[in-house]
Structures are given as C-alpha cells and as structure tokens.
Amino acid sequence: MPAFFSELIAILSRAIASGMPFLYGSTGETLTEKSGHLNLGIPGIMCVGASSGCVAIAAYAGSVGGLENGNPFLCLLLSVLASVSGGVLMGLIYCFLTVTLRANQNVTGLALTTFGTGVSTYMISKVENADFVPANKFFTYSVRNAVGHNAFTDSWFGELFLSYGFMIYLAIIIAVIAAYVLKKTRIGLNLRAVGENPATADAAGVNVSRYKYVFTCIGSGIAALGGLCYIMDNLNGNWEYSISEIGWLSIALVIFTLWRPNLGILGSVVFGALRILGNSNFIRGVDKSILQMLPYLVTILVLVVVSMRNRRENQPPAHLGQNYFREER
Amino acid sequence: MTRPAIELRGITKTFGSIVANKNIDLDVRYGEILSILGENGSGKTTLMNMISGIYFPDAGQILINGHEVVIRSPKDAFAHGIGMIHQHFKLVDVFSAAENIVLGHEEKRFNKKAIAAEVREICELYGFDVDPEKKIYEMSVSEKQTVEIIKVLYRGADILILDEPTAVLTPQETEKLFAVLRRMRDAGKAIVIITHKLHEVLSLSDRVSVLRKGEYIGTVKTAETDETALTEMMVGKKVSLNIERNDPKSLEKRLEVKDLTCIDREGTQVLSNISFSANGGEILGIAGIAGSGQRELLEAIAGLQKYQTGEILYFDPATGETESLKDKTPMQIRELGVRLSFVPEDRLGMGLVGNMDIVDNMMLRSYRGGKSAFLDRKKPKDLADEIIEELEVATPGVHTQVRKLSGGNVQKVLVGREIAAAPTVFMAAYPVRGLDINSSYMIYNLLNKQKENGVAVIFVGEDLDVLIELCDRILVIGSGQITGLVDARRVTKEEIGLLMTRSVSSDGAAPEKEGEKE
Numbered sequence: 001m002p003a004f005f006s007e008l009i010a011i012l013s014r015a016i017a018s019g020m021p022f023l024y025g026s027t028g029e030t031l032t033e034k035s036g037h038l039n040l041g042i043p044g045i046m047c048v049g050a051s052s053g054c055v056a057i058a059a060y061a062g063s064v065g066g067l068e069n070g071n072p073f074l075c076l077l078l079s080v081l082a083s084v085s086g087g088v089l090m091g092l093i094y095c096f097l098t099v100t101l102r103a104n105q106n107v108t109g110l111a112l113t114t115f116g117t118g119v120s121t122y123m124i125s126k127v128e129n130a131d132f133v134p135a136n137k138f139f140t141y142s143v144r145n146a147v148g149h150n151a152f153t154d155s156w157f158g159e160l161f162l163s164y165g166f167m168i169y170l171a172i173i174i175a176v177i178a179a180y181v182l183k184k185t186r187i188g189l190n191l192r193a194v195g196e197n198p199a200t201a202d203a204a205g206v207n208v209s210r211y212k213y214v215f216t217c218i219g220s221g222i223a224a225l226g227g228l229c230y231i232m233d234n235l236n237g238n239w240e241y242s243i244s245e246i247g248w249l250s251i252a253l254v255i256f257t258l259w260r261p262n263l264g265i266l267g268s269v270v271f272g273a274l275r276i277l278g279n280s281n282f283i284r285g286v287d288k289s290i291l292q293m294l295p296y297l298v299t300i301l302v303l304v305v306v307s308m309r310n311r312r313e314n315q316p317p318a319h320l321g322q323n324y325f326r327e328e329r
Numbered sequence: 330m331t332r333p334a335i336e337l338r339g340i341t342k343t344f345g346s347i348v349a350n351k352n353i354d355l356d357v358r359y360g361e362i363l364s365i366l367g368e369n370g371s372g373k374t375t376l377m378n379m380i381s382g383i384y385f386p387d388a389g390q391i392l393i394n395g396h397e398v399v400i401r402s403p404k405d406a407f408a409h410g411i412g413m414i415h416q417h418f419k420l421v422d423v424f425s426a427a428e429n430i431v432l433g434h435e436e437k438r439f440n441k442k443a444i445a446a447e448v449r450e451i452c453e454l455y456g457f458d459v460d461p462e463k464k465i466y467e468m469s470v471s472e473k474q475t476v477e478i479i480k481v482l483y484r485g486a487d488i489l490i491l492d493e494p495t496a497v498l499t500p501q502e503t504e505k506l507f508a509v510l511r512r513m514r515d516a517g518k519a520i521v522i523i524t525h526k527l528h529e530v531l532s533l534s535d536r537v538s539v540l541r542k543g544e545y546i547g548t549v550k551t552a553e554t555d556e557t558a559l560t561e562m563m564v565g566k567k568v569s570l571n572i573e574r575n576d577p578k579s580l581e582k583r584l585e586v587k588d589l590t591c592i593d594r595e596g597t598q599v600l601s602n603i604s605f606s607a608n609g610g611e612i613l614g615i616a617g618i619a620g621s622g623q624r625e626l627l628e629a630i631a632g633l634q635k636y637q638t639g640e641i642l643y644f645d646p647a648t649g650e651t652e653s654l655k656d657k658t659p660m661q662i663r664e665l666g667v668r669l670s671f672v673p674e675d676r677l678g679m680g681l682v683g684n685m686d687i688v689d690n691m692m693l694r695s696y697r698g699g700k701s702a703f704l705d706r707k708k709p710k711d712l713a714d715e716i717i718e719e720l721e722v723a724t725p726g727v728h729t730q731v732r733k734l735s736g737g738n739v740q741k742v743l744v745g746r747e748i749a750a751a752p753t754v755f756m757a758a759y760p761v762r763g764l765d766i767n768s769s770y771m772i773y774n775l776l777n778k779q780k781e782n783g784v785a786v787i788f789v790g791e792d793l794d795v796l797i798e799l800c801d802r803i804l805v806i807g808s809g810q811i812t813g814l815v816d817a818r819r820v821t822k823e824e825i826g827l828l829m830t831r832s833v834s835s836d837g838a839a840p841e842k843e844g845e846k847e
Contacts (some may be wrong), residue, residue: 186431193421193432200419203383204433204480205404312423312466326383 009156011276012269017164018234019272020171021046024226025250026257026264027175028087032219033254034182035212036195036319037098040109042223043247044116045090049224050231050243051120052086053079058131067131072138076166079135079228087224090116091217099212102323117244124239136237140165167229172265174222179262191215195317198324208324226250249275252299258306258314271295332359333395334488334519335380335411340389342375349375353389353545355538357488362510362520364530364551367540368563368765373523374416376540377490381413382406393488404433409488412481416492416523418473420465427461430480451482455509470618471502478509489513490521495529497619500793500826507533525563527556528794539563564766572773572798575781577611582644583785584630584754589639591625591809599625600636600809607754609646612776612786614800614817616793616825622809623789627756630787632659646753646783680743683732687713687724690731691746716745720771740764744772748779755779758789773799793822807831 025042032039039045056079057067064070094112097103143162144153153162182188193201194211202208227243253271257263278292306314335357342350350372357363367373378384380391382403390397393409400406406413420429427444445461452459457475465473474494481489491510495503510533514520524530530537531551539546539562546562584607591600600622607613615623628634630641632654641654654662681690691709713727720741724734731739744760757776761769776799779786790796796803797817805813805828813828 186435189424189428189431190433193424196421196423197419200421200429201433203381203403203413203415203419205402205407205435206433207402207404312464315423318422 006156009159011273013159013163014276015269015273016160017168017272018275019268019270020168021226021230021234021246022250022253022271023171023175023264023268024229025223025247026253026268027171027178027261028219028221028223028226029251029254030219030257030259030261030264031178031182031191031222032091032216033259033320034191034195034317035215036198036317036322036324037094037212037216038105038109038321039091039094039112039216039219040106040251041090041094041112041116041220042109042251043244044113044119045087045220045223046116046227046230046247046250047120047241047243048086048090048116048123048227049083050227050239051123052224053083053228054132054231054239055123055127056082057135058127061131061135067134072141075135076138079232080225083224083228084221087220087222088217090224091220092213094220095213095216098323099209099216102325105321105323113244113247117241120243121241129239132232133237136232139167139232140236165233167225167233170225171229171268175261175265178222179260182261192317195319198319199326202324202326208326212324223247223250249295252296255306255316256299256302259316270298274298333357334359334393336392336395337376337380338390338392340376340379340386340391342372342379342384342386348543350379350386351543353540355545355548357519357521359487359519360514360517361535362514362522362533364534364537365521365523365540366525366527366530366537366559366563368525370542370765371540371563372543373540374492375543377413377492377521377523380406381411381490383413407484407486410486411488411490412484412486413490414474414477414481414492414494416496418477420473420476422466423464425462425464426459426468426476426479429465429476430461430483432480434484447483448479451479455482455512457509470497471499471506474498474506487517488519488521490523492523493525494522495524495526496791499618499829500822501830503529526792527559530559531556541565560766572770572795573777574799574801575777577608577780577801579783580608580610581646581783582606583609583646584644585642586626586630587640587642589626589629589636589641591622591629591634591636591639593625598809600629603639603806603809603811605804605811605814607785607787609753609783609785610780611801612780612788612799614796614803615787615789615806616796616803616829617806618829619791621806621829623758623806625809626806627758627787627789630654630754630756632657632662643754681731681739684730686728686730687717687722687742688727690742691716694746694750712746712749713742716742716749720745721768741768741772744775748775752779752784754785754787756787756789759791760788761795762791769795793825796825797822805829 025046029039029042057075060070060075060078061067067075090112094108097108098105142164144158147153152158182192190201190206191211193204194206194208198208226246230243230246231237231239249271253264253267256271257267274291274294278288278294333356335355337353337355340350340353341348353376355376365373365377375384379386380400382400382405385401391400392398393411398405398409400409421432424432427441427448430448431444448459448461451457457479459472459475459479465476468476478489494506498506510520510522522534534551536548536550537554537559538548539559541563586606587604589600589603590598593599603626615626617623625634629636636655643652643654645652682693688706688710691712692704692706695709710727716722717724717727722734722738722741724738731742734742740760740762744757748755755776761772764772773795776786776788788796788800790799797820800817803815803817803820803825804811805815805825807829812831815825815828
C-alpha cells in the first residue's frame, strides 16, 4: 500500500470518528427542528449528556468496587441510558417552557445551554475523573480489538470500517433510521407537517403538542449521546469543556445538511475532517484558529448557496421558531 | 332526504369579553346545501369551527345523526364524518397533493401508489382534475381548493363545511365548484357554505340561515326569499344596495405607466409590459386573481417596489409639469409634491403599527412636518377624533392600541388617514376587505367623493360585482400582464372572469402569493 494512500485512510478514519458527535447532535436537532422548534439548548444538552454518562460510570464503578470487577456491557448500557435520560430531561424542560407555556424558543434554548453547562460542571466536580477514564477502553472496543490484528483488520477496509467503538456505528444507525422515519413513514409525514404548518396538521387530526414533545425529547436524548461520544470516544475519557463547541457546530451542521439526517452522515465526516485539520499541524504555516473557523465558514457558504437557489424543499421548516396556539385569533 | 345531519342546541362561545356566538340553534340536513349568511364578525366561522373541533363551545349541545356528541378536536369531527374546508387553506406547501390528503389519516399502511390510485378514483367520481404528485406551492388557488375538498372526501366525510370558498375564485372556477357541490348534494351529502355574498346564496343553496353579531336570526328557504329580505336579516335594518356612480367629468391625465416590467427578488417576472393611464376624476378599477401582480403594481407607483424597465409619469395638477417617478424613494415622491396615498393589502403589516394608538398612527404620516424638537400631538389627535366621528369607528377612545380594534375599524382608521392627506392620486387595495355592508358602502362613498374632487382613484378589488358598479374603467391583469381594459358600464362579470384567466391558461399556473400569508 503506498504511503500516501494509507495516510489518507488514516485521516479519513479519524475524520469519521471525530465527526460522529456532530452527527448525534445534528440528527437530534433535525428531529426537533422538524417539529418546528429551534432548540439552541443543544450545547447544554450535550454537556449534560456527557456528564450524566460519566457520572453513571463512576457510580457503577463505585458500586462494584472498581471497573475491573464490573461487567463492561452493563457499564456501557448504564452510561448510555443515563446520558439519554439526562438529555430527555433537558428536552422536557425545553418543551414545558416552549410548547406548554409558549415561551420564546431562542431565549429558552440559550438559557438551557448556560444551565446545562453549569449543571455538568457541578456533576463532574462531584466525581473523581479517575472513575470514568478507564471506561474509555469499553467505549473504543472495536471489531479489530475483538479478533486481533491480522491482514484483514489492518487492511484499508479494516481501518475504515472495523476500527471504531460502538458509539460510532450507533450514530450512523440512528441517522439512517431518522432519515427513513422522516421520509417514508406516516409518523414522519405528520412530524414534518407539524413543523411546516401546525394549524394544518392540527386540523388534520395530528396531535401537535404530542409530536412536539415526543420529537424534541427524542432529539435531545440523541444529542446527549453526542456529548458522551465526544468525551468517552474522541477524547479517551478526558473531560473537557469544548463539548459546547461541538453543540454549536451540530446546529450549524443541521443547516449544512439541509435538514436531512442521511446527508448528515456525510456532513458530519466533513465537519470531523475540518475539526482534525483545526487541531493538527497538518497544514503548516496556517494559523490554527483560522482552520478552526472552517466548519462555520463552510456553513455560511452553504447558507448563501441554498438561499440563492431558493428551492422550497431545501428551506427550513416554515414554522421553525414559532410556537403554536390553536385558539389564537 | 331531510334527515338532520347536525343539530345545534343553544351553542355559546366567548373569547374573553367578546361574545362570538350566543345561544345558537341550527339544523343541517343530508341532501341539501345550507348557506350560513352573515357579515364579517357575525360569528359564522366560529360556529363552524366548533363543529369541526377547532374551538370548543362554552355551552350548548351538538347532535350528529340524532345523537349528542362531544367534539374536542378535529379528529373527533372526522370520526363523525364532518370535514371542513377552511378559508385559509390548511395545506402544507412543500408536500404533494397526495401527502396532504393522507396527512393525519391513521391507517397502518403508507403506500404512495395506493393513495394516488384512491385519489384518482375520488377525482373521477366527482369530476375533479388534480395531479396527486404535484406540490402545493406549484398549484393555483383553485387547485389548492380542490385538494382541500378531496382531502375531506378521502376521509369519508358526509358533512362538508366550506368557509367562504369563492373568495379567491374567478366566476368560471366558482361555477365549476358549484357544479361539484350540487353533485355531492345529489349524492346525499350535507353541505354547509359560509358566505356573505348574496347572489351565491341565491343561486346555490336550498336553505339559508342568517347570523347577526353572534346571534341566530332565522332560517329561510332560498326559493322564498330575495336579496333585499336577506340583507335586512343580515344587517338588521333596510340598506340601499346601490352605489351612486356619476359620470366622470373634467377628466385630466394624472398618472401614466409606460411599459412597466418588474422582476422580484426570487427572479420571477411579476409585472410585464404594463402600460395604462389614470385620470383625475375617475375611478380606475383593477381586477385579477389574487397575487397576479396588483400589489407590485401599486407598490411600484408608490415607490416601494423597484422596477427594471418602464417609466411612471405624474402630471402635477398645480403646476402642469410632468414628473418621472422612476428611481425615487417614497419620501422623494412626497417631497416632489407628488401625493400618493396608499392602503396596502395587509393593513396591519404595512399600513398601521398595531401597538401604537390611533393618534400615534396618525402621526406616522405627519411627524416630519413639525418644527419643534418635541412632538405635537394636538393636530393628530384632532384628526383622529374627526375620523372616529365621521367614519363611525367603534373604539373606546383615541388612545386605544390599533391592534385591539376589530378588522373593520382598523381599516376605517387607515382609509381615513390616507384620505385626510388630500391626495391627488388615491390608491386603495382591498379597502373593504373584512368590512360589514354598512362600512363597505361608506368606503365606496368616500371613494366616490374623492372622484368628485378630481382625484385619480385606483381601486384594487376582489368582488367583481362591486368593481362593475363602482368603477368607470376596469383594468384586468393576469399573471402580471394586462389582459384587458374595459368600460365598467358595459362589461359583464363573465367577460372580466375570462380576461382574468386568459394568460393564466396559456402559460400554466399563475404565480400565487396570497395563500401563503396568514
């Protein structure tokens, strides 16, 4: 294998792994936005998702007297469940404020981001980092680890497809399911109608509030996993507050991929690649901060192009950001 | 075929302190078309919204097929076979016709082919013409309405309620709709149409129920009544339905539009090669399907809309000079002494500021005139008082926020303010939209008075009967082109209808913008 080719594969493989936290965030936000709610609380939700997942590992480790005595599957399951629950709880707060009380969505979302960052700081300060860092090996346990290194697992195929922990695959599976549900099912049709024109959906007999609640909460739960994936997979279990950066970029990714989770898979890999570029010395002589801006710049470019082409199918849901009240006159 | 489908007993609904419906009894029967007649704000739509599950009544009973039912949501209404076609179409723009038709319909399978086949079957049965795969935003208004009707039929509705279904249709499309409705009636369905147009009531329905200010006045057989009697029931007193139209005298050219072509931001040509002139001392009507370029044309004259080619000339009556209005801002147009008064279609959006009171809204037109650094509210207040007095605006006082007034009163404040500016060209787009009969005729008289004073009045209207009765000449536009200029004294409604659709049929669907606004 030529050296250039193997280097390219290695970069792509890293791009995929670092792109998946974005994919969780953007799939979750897409589902939320399809119900007509712009949830700017995603960064906070990802923080809470990460910290609840970490706290769950620490608690489990404590209860069995050290991770080495525990069951890896149970540990992962508890962590993922805790992370999703944390996200869903945040989603419930958001829904109660914006759907039931019809508070301003932008303000609520921003408040939730601040709140989520604070809550996760508090949660992490209560556990020893050492309790959850070792769980990293469970998260990154790949097929290659399972069958051992051989000619096949070390080939480009093995590097590209068999070298990841389960959360990378889970992100793609969730995105594919989300795309299918949105496009091909009656539930997806109803959900899109709620975001496009809630009065129409309501008159057609769709329970608008229920759809908004359910999909905003599911979306928050999915986004929360992005935070966990970032900490436990990408950062090998080292806590960092850059999670909220991932959150903001995920919201940008939703626009970048025109509200389509299947495009999100590709888009997240692009964002992942841009992010490694920003954090590496891959391109010499260019300031790192400029490279770190790339994902945002690309999103702005996409916005310009999409607005110019102005195809109705590529626009955000028509009632995005507007709360619905049936008896308004 | 007189089995009752719906019986309402003592229905009452209030919104805050406003009583929308008060103790209403009403019967709807299978195999008949019932008209609900009433002025704007008389509670017709509210009443029907309670049957279709949008609102919930505060008191009273609803009986369907003789059994008392509780309708808490549109879903419940469907379960009882009730389908409502709303005035503002309840359609998702980016969905196809078929997707809109199955929306919210709970069946396990979701097979696009089977749905399309079923839609075609309904189309054949009642003689509709719709492509199930076509996106709503590509459709004309009447196609959208057809989708709405198919939607309720697909759900198996036996009771159809149509809210002002003809408001946006041409006379030809209206006839087609009526034919479909009659076919459905003959198939045994119960049909309710909400309207305030008397001639439609008389030509279509079997019985008429009249509402006035939220109260039920009575029901009569259509065959046993006439326009005068119905108007009396609707308004509560005798009203003369004639518009006094004098022959225009001392016509002088005031405004000339030459070859105006206008392309909007999305790149569609909204106006092409428009040429006409407007004279002082006459009312020039503009007819056309909603969204055919009327708004852009008026905005171009007022300086609010940029145009690519063409010219607009203004003949100043005071100096006798000719001014070109091209590339001038609205403010410059005013400063030049060119006075245009403009009542935008969207009265609260562009004409008035909802959160400001009547006095402050008067000042929007005059605040630049003052010399002192402080605002002088005396004159605007006098003007507000005058308008309230003369136009009979129902308001608690001059300091009431405009958005708290009812639609008709808002319109009166706007028209009053624009007329008070003593214009030489007065443009009004849909000035009677949402007004009751009395207020409408008051506005018509105001326009006539402007005409008598030598003002060039340009009137964009939607009711062809009124256009024919009020105007001197009528300019017909379709898809941004002039399709005819006719003498209002000799033309018939059908002729105008044909002109309205002329260019539409040659190049497909007309660009339609009205429906998107809520």
